[in-house]
Amino acid sequence: MSEDRVYKLIAEIVGSENVSNEPYSLECYARDSTTNKPSLPNYIAMATTVEQIQGLVRLANKERIPLIPVVGMSNTGGLTIPVEGGIIIDLHKMDKIIEINTDIDYAIVEPGVTIGQIDAELKKIGYWVSLPVGPPGSAGLLPGYILHGYGHLGGKYGINSEQITGAEFVLPDGELVRLGGGAVSPYWFHRTPIPDLLGLALGWQGSTGIVTKLGINIYQRPKFKDAVGWGIFTSHEEPLPESCARFLLKIGRSELAYDISGHSWGAVQIGKGLKYPLEPKPKEDPELYFAATTYAFTEEEITLKKKLIERLIKEGIDSGLPFDYTDVTGRIKVEMPTKYALKYSDHRGGGGLDYIGSITPVINWTKGIKRLNEIFDKFDFTPYIRLSVYRGTLQGMMRALMPYNRDDEKDVDAVQKMAREVVQVVLDCGGLIYKAPSFACKAMWERGDPNYLKLMKLVKQTLDPNSIMNPGRLGM
Ligand SMILES: Cc1cc2nc3c(=O)[nH]c(=O)nc-3n(C[C@H](O)[C@H](O)[C@H](O)COP(=O)(O)OP(=O)(O)OC[C@H]3O[C@@H](n4cnc5c(N)ncnc54)[C@H](O)[C@@H]3O)c2cc1C
Known part of the structure; x- marks a missing residue:
């Protein structure tokens, strides 16, 4: 640990027990689970008060040093990687x-x-x-x-x-x-x-x-919880025909569920903890699994809600949609927050997890998921797709997750290419990238209103003329 001038100034603000430039500590903040390029910070400061945060911001401005706020560093977008070095301001001790x-x-x-x-x-x-x-x-x-x-x-x-x-x-x-x-x-x-x-x-x-x-x-917090699961039995080439996407809109519009989420077959296997490569999908399994989860304050209400959701699915089946009920009892037992999050980041071994998430009109998931499957196939990765319809019902999160082996250069290269292709699929579907890494932001701005980017730059320049706050973000 070298106690240089800036180190001492940080220590004056947060106390010597809350600052470090020890190489092993810096290394912990240089990367996240994604393939975004690692970069070392120069200092770590653990702030414990608002005044300390103000002090660090003023110091960063005076010294023209980048400042990167972090808590759990689990964003999966490379968003806390200090691309220009600087001070990591770790806020996890401010937990009131x-x-x-x-x-x-x-x-x-x-x-x-x-x-x-x-x-x-x-x-x-x-x-x-x-x-x-x-x-x-x-x-x-x-x-x-x-x-x-x-x-x-x-x-x-x-x-x-x-x-x-x-x-x-x-x-x-x-x-x-x-x-x-x-x-x-x-x-x-x-x-x-x-x-x-x-x-x-x-x-x-x-x-x-x-x-x-x-x-x-x-x-x-409602006392009662239940969920109805249904599988979509289609083909790998046409996983979500338009008729099925329209059904998702219908179930969203019914306002019966607090969560309507779907997983590709591969995602379900990975969620079970199965490792790469998977056995081929059995013919009798669905391409996509969906669950509508609902809550209620009385037994009567939960029974009715469940019945109404089941009725909607039955109507779908009766109208010829390729659905059947699936058992989701394992899933609904899971308490929030989930206890199995890290299980699925290690599907290929080596602990990496990359991710492109989006908010995309549900109706365009039809072409979106089909193209995501093609990308996963091209790079020989298990199609790992998650979908959630959220309130408003016409849009939702369409996400591609890419567990990879950090030690395998081929895996890293493939995931970087896949992520860029997924971004284009989302944009072609009229979607917006969520928690976007810088390259994905650039792709959005290339297609967007130039005056939107201009206004963003004006806001940033006005608020942060020395560009100290988490530089390199948002493709600016
Ligand atoms: C397996 C897995 C599943 C996930 N599932 C979901 C999900 O279902 N839904 C979801 O929304 N997210 C999900 N995430 C993403 C992430 O875990 C959450 O968004 C989480 O809430 C981020 O918190 P964090 O403490 O890790 O943030 P960090 O990664 O530490 O920070 C995220 C961003 O916020 C900035 N930041 C941090 N603190 C501040 C502050 N005080 N002021 C200004 N900027 C700040 C950082 O600079 C960075 O840009 C998932 C991640 C993983 C690994």
């Missing part, structure tokens, strides 16, 4: 749930609160929030919300950022500002009707400032 307001149904959390922690706390009082469905309980709640992530209640409430009610935000010059209703009211209950400046913090991947508190909707 500041307020739980059950008169207005919102909570205020610090950036280091994990998804496991919030779920456990809210469970005690019969509440919950929309939790990301895949990551381990150690993932940060706040980063996923401000990234526009998807949660297990998305079929009912929409994507997680729609449930943000307010924020406290450190701007790149160190100023502290409240956004949302809390800017005026003592209650952080809603982001409107005042101008919605929360947009300055959402979807920017930590490149416009640091969110130090987040207000989110909380919901009473």
